Amino acid sequence: MDETTAYLTGLRLSGRRVVVVGGGTVAQRRVPALIAAGAEVVVVSPEVTPAIEGLVGAGEVTLHERVFVPADLDGAWYVVTATDDARVNELVSRAAEERRVFCVRSDDPARSTALTPATGSAAGMTVAVLSGREPRRSAAIRDEIVDRLRTGVIDAPARVRPAGGVTLVGGGPGDPDLISLAGRRALMAADVVVADRLAPRALLGELSDDVELVDVAKLPRGRSAQQEEINRLIVDRALAGLRVVRFKGGDSFVFGRGYEEVLACREAGVPVSVVPGLTSSVAVPAIAGIPVTHRHVAHEFSIVSGHLPPGHSESLTDWSALARLRGTLVLMMAVENAPAIAAALIEGGRSASTPVAFVCDGTMPAERTVLSTLGELAHDIVAQQVRPPAIVVVGEVVAVAHPGRYAARPG
Numbered sequence: 001m002d003e004t005t006a007y008l009t010g011l012r013l014s015g016r017r018v019v020v021v022g023g024g025t026v027a028q029r030r031v032p033a034l035i036a037a038g039a040e041v042v043v044v045s046p047e048v049t050p051a052i053e054g055l056v057g058a059g060e061v062t063l064h065e066r067v068f069v070p071a072d073l074d075g076a077w078y079v080v081t082a083t084d085d086a087r088v089n090e091l092v093s094r095a096a097e098e099r100r101v102f103c104v105r106s107d108d109p110a111r112s113t114a115l116t117p118a119t120g121s122a123a124g125m126t127v128a129v130l131s132g133r134e135p136r137r138s139a140a141i142r143d144e145i146v147d148r149l150r151t152g153v154i155d156a157p158a159r160v161r162p163a164g165g166v167t168l169v170g171g172g173p174g175d176p177d178l179i180s181l182a183g184r185r186a187l188m189a190a191d192v193v194v195a196d197r198l199a200p201r202a203l204l205g206e207l208s209d210d211v212e213l214v215d216v217a218k219l220p221r222g223r224s225a226q227q228e229e230i231n232r233l234i235v236d237r238a239l240a241g242l243r244v245v246r247f248k249g250g251d252s253f254v255f256g257r258g259y260e261e262v263l264a265c266r267e268a269g270v271p272v273s274v275v276p277g278l279t280s281s282v283a284v285p286a287i288a289g290i291p292v293t294h295r296h297v298a299h300e301f302s303i304v305s306g307h308l309p310p311g312h313s314e315s316l317t318d319w320s321a322l323a324r325l326r327g328t329l330v331l332m333m334a335v336e337n338a339p340a341i342a343a344a345l346i347e348g349g350r351s352a353s354t355p356v357a358f359v360c361d362g363t364m365p366a367e368r369t370v371l372s373t374l375g376e377l378a379h380d381i382v383a384q385q386v387r388p389p390a391i392v393v394v395g396e397v398v399a400v401a402h403p404g405r406y407a408a409r410p411g
């Protein structure tokens with residue numbers, strides 16, 4: 001059969017018997033979609049892969065652990081034959097033909113009465129691509145379409161455009177590839193984007209010209225005045241019926257003041273939703289090759305803001321408690337106060353030889369890691385010209401990642 005003459009359809013298989021002959025990797029790839037469609041899946045094969053065995057154990061498929069007999073197709077609505085023996089496949093497809101049941105022959109699409117398209121779902125749509133002889137090409141085209149649906153580059157026209165409201169989108173640490181699919185979608189559907197300085201700039205270039213872009217860095221100075229201005233702006237635009245995306249670096253709720261915006265929206269009766277982001281506190285060390293935990297080395301990590309120095313009257317951080325912990329400390333907004341923080345940690349009991357890494361401009365072209373210790377960092381920050389934005393990682397995990405640098409330490 002020529003695939004161009006195939007009649008593409010969607011089968012409702014819920015509660016209907018589907019027989020899969022063969023228990024190898026090809027069968028393994030077909031079975032989950034059949035289960036997902038609610039089919040009553042029966043596998044006939046003397047041997048099956050561990051994955052299929054798992055599905056049998058979980059009661060999701062029935063297994064007949066033997067060779068195929070034509071009577072296996074009695075009562076079946078659909079058949080897939082995926083053995084590596086062409087004679088068996090031929091036997092199955094003949095038995096199916098006799099019973100007028102459609103049969104997919106994985107080894108020979110040309111002799112199949114049914115063809116499995118490459119499928120995928122996104123944005124409430126299911127896409128099926130069929131090219132019979134070129135499965136890789138159909139899979140690639142499927143991927144392209146699904147990707148564009150997901151990211152909102154093409155939109156499903158029947159979908160109701162979301163009404164006005166505010167979406168807080170965490171953009172990740174800076175590399176445009178590190179935003180979530182949901183974040184990208186929200187961004188592409190926005191009428192107004194209110195962006196922070198640390199939000200991934202590269203993504204803003206993809207917005208269409210009619211999208212209003214508000215750069216928060218250009219709003220009047222003074223942190224709390226600025227926040228009030230942002231709250232007012234997002235609420236006003238949303239009340240005017242526009243879809244507002246509040247776009248930030250990392251995650252909106254990790255030192256991002258995101259919840260203040262949620263409260264402002266709620267107070268004004270504006271619908272607000274949140275798309276989490278990859279926080280730079282974890283993602284930036286990871287990209288720089290430093291794990292925040294490691295077996296036998298660190299069983300906890302604490303993420304701490306260093307925007308106030310130890311002893312500051314408004315500080316909520318117990319630095320002496322942090323000094324007594326043995327795990328990893330991840331400091332954000334801490335470059336300026338790092339020397340004072342290091343002194344407090346040493347005073348609280350951490351060794352001056354504790355490894356420290358500054359990862360500056362993480363995931364950006366200018367990314368740079370400066371290695372130091374608690375005892376030496378005050379000097380190294382000046383000597384190496386460490387500047388924000390930087391993630392400061394304090395703890396033995398830094399030495400796990402850079403054993404050579406810390407080999408000659410006492411103790």
Ligand code: SAH
Pocket residue numbers: 173174198248249250251252253254255256278279280281284331332333334359360361362363364388389390391392
């Ligand atoms: N909400 C953000 C953090 C905002 S506070 C998040 O979850 O990542 C700003 C601090 O984040 C900076 O001072 C710096 O410590 C850190 N930071 C954000 N992006 C960074 C990056 N690309 N490289 C290094 N540090 C970064």
